Amino acid sequence: MARATRTALDETTLGDGADGSGRNSHSQASLALAHVVGARLKRLRLQRRLTLQEVAGSVDLSHSFLSMFERGQADISLGRINRLASFFGVPLGELLIDDTAGSQPRVIQADEGDVVERIPGMTLRLLPIGRALGLQVVHVVLAAGAGPSTPVSHDGEDFFWVLSGEIVLTYGVDEYRLKKGQSVVYAGRVHHFFSNRGRRPAELLSITSPPYGQIAAAPEGR
Numbered sequence: 619m620a621r622a623t624r625t626a627l628d629e630t631t632l633g634d635g636a637d638g639s640g641r642n643s644h645s646q647a648s649l650a651l652a653h654v655v656g657a658r659l660k661r662l663r664l665q666r667r668l669t670l671q672e673v674a675g676s677v678d679l680s681h682s683f684l685s686m687f688e689r690g691q692a693d694i695s696l697g698r699i700n701r702l703a704s705f706f707g708v709p710l711g712e713l714l715i716d717d718t719a720g721s722q723p724r725v726i727q728a729d730e731g732d733v734v735e736r737i738p739g740m741t742l743r744l745l746p747i748g749r750a751l752g753l754q755v756v757h758v759v760l761a762a763g764a765g766p767s768t769p770v771s772h773d774g775e776d777f778f779w780v781l782s783g784e785i786v787l788t789y790g791v792d793e794y795r796l797k798k799g800q801s802v803v804y805a806g807r808v809h810h811f812f813s814n815r816g817r818r819p820a821e822l823l824s825i826t827s828p829p830y831g832q833i834a835a836a837p838e839g840r
Contacts, residue, residue: 653690655699655713660688662706677701731757739764740812742824754829758812758822760785765813772806772830783820786813806830 663673670681670688679698686692703710724747731745739761748755758778766788778787779801787794787802789810796802804810806826814820 652687652693655694656688656690658713659684659702659706662708663688666706673702673705677705737765737767739814740767748825748829752828754824754826756824756826758824760812760814760820760822762814762817762819765811765815767811767813769809769811770806771809772826774806774826774828774830775803776806776810777801777803777825779823781821781823783814783818784816785820785822786815787811788813 663670670685673679674681674684677698678701683692687694699713700710703713726745726747731743734742734744736742741759743757743759745755745757747753760783765786769788778796780796780798782798784795784797787796787810789804790808794802812822
């Protein structure tokens with residue numbers, strides 16, 4: 619591929635403001651965008667199984683500079699990005715679209731999510747995350763001596779991680795004693811329930827895939 623001709627865009631870095639003042643006018647948003655563009659270019663290069671030397675040589679860059687930019691450690695001019703976009707055969711706009719605003723971390727507050735008393739002494743907090751991924755995430759608290767919970771069965775799989783205390787999982791006709799730090803995964807189609815036979819409260823993190831609506835159902839007879 620013929621090397622691209624340098625243009626006026628070569629003098630304008632990705633983070634330049636409208637006044638062309640360069641580094642002094644960098645905003646946090648533009649720096650974040652430059653980091654994202656570098657990561658996108660690296661992904662394109664790896665997908666095509668190309669080396670830094672092969673790409674850099676085709677767009678008139680040093681491979682050391684391209685490596686730094688891919689790692690978010692260097693500024694780059696719009697002209698150079700345009701040459702890279704042409705080399706990979708993708709629209710320039712596709713590299714420059716800033717999608718970072720929609721991917722910011724979401725902090726879940728301690729009181730968020732619906733709280734359900736499954737049985738006396740056993741509360742479930744259904745965290746407002748996971749459904750888009752096909753998951754149901756629940757924080758479970760069992761008071762000392764609580765249980766057994768109502769036996770349930772459902773499609774999919776369960777994962778439980780004991781955060782504190784000790785619980786007993788009854789799975790079919792078998793029992794499993796789980797202590798803090800231990801976890802268990804099992805098929806949900808077998809009837810199962812939990813008990814806290816200890817003298818201290820116990821906490822669990824539960825992840826179920828796929829979600830099932832009966833988790834908040836009242837026990838029989840209530």
